[in-house]
Amino acid sequence: MNSDIWSTDMGLRTYRRANRESSGSPFDGPRGRKRAVQTRAEITGWGKCVPPVSLSNADLERLMDTSDEWIIERTGIRNRQLSHVETTDLAELAARGAPLACAGMDAANLDLVVVATCTPEILCPSVAARVSSIGSAPQCRCL
Structure with a gap:
């Protein structure tokens, strides 16, 4: 692994960003193919309760x-x-x-x-x- 690209200070996100093809998106797999699984989540509601x-x-x-x-x-x-x-x-x-x-x-x-x-x-x-x-x-x- 190239030490210029990866270090514990930079983290995994930086490593992935440095190794991504310049034209690809984060969801692109090898050779530009789409990954089979994409995760989607959203916060539909939240609440709080403060004692009176x-x-x-x-x-x-x-x-x-x-x-x-x-x-x-x-x-x-x-x-x-x-x-x-x-x-x-x-x-x-x-x-x-x-x-x-x-x-x-x-x-x-x-x-x-x-x-x-x-x-x-x-x-x-x-x-x-x-x-x-x-x-x-x-x-x-x-x-």
Whole structure:
């Protein structure tokens, strides 16, 4: 392999780009033939759910010896949301509402559930797997 074309810093995309024929497209195989499989995906809907209870720095000032300026200076936090339910329940609420309505589909037709959270209750199974099993979509993939 030519070190001018490939290095770990440049990555696989750069390697492929450097070795592609100048007239070919990314979907062209050897000698310009079309590849048999082309992958297509689209996001048909998404949702979010924010807990309704809010706790501001001013509220914390009344509860403990701190100030709004002190908290903002050290953390950048001005306000935080509090929830009485688990992350999975919030994710399910987010998934059942607008995304499915916007896409004009029901949970049984989902192909993939993607959940992004930095506060899961448990590590395994993932929040996405738990949401898909609750939401009548046990056959779909989860991230």
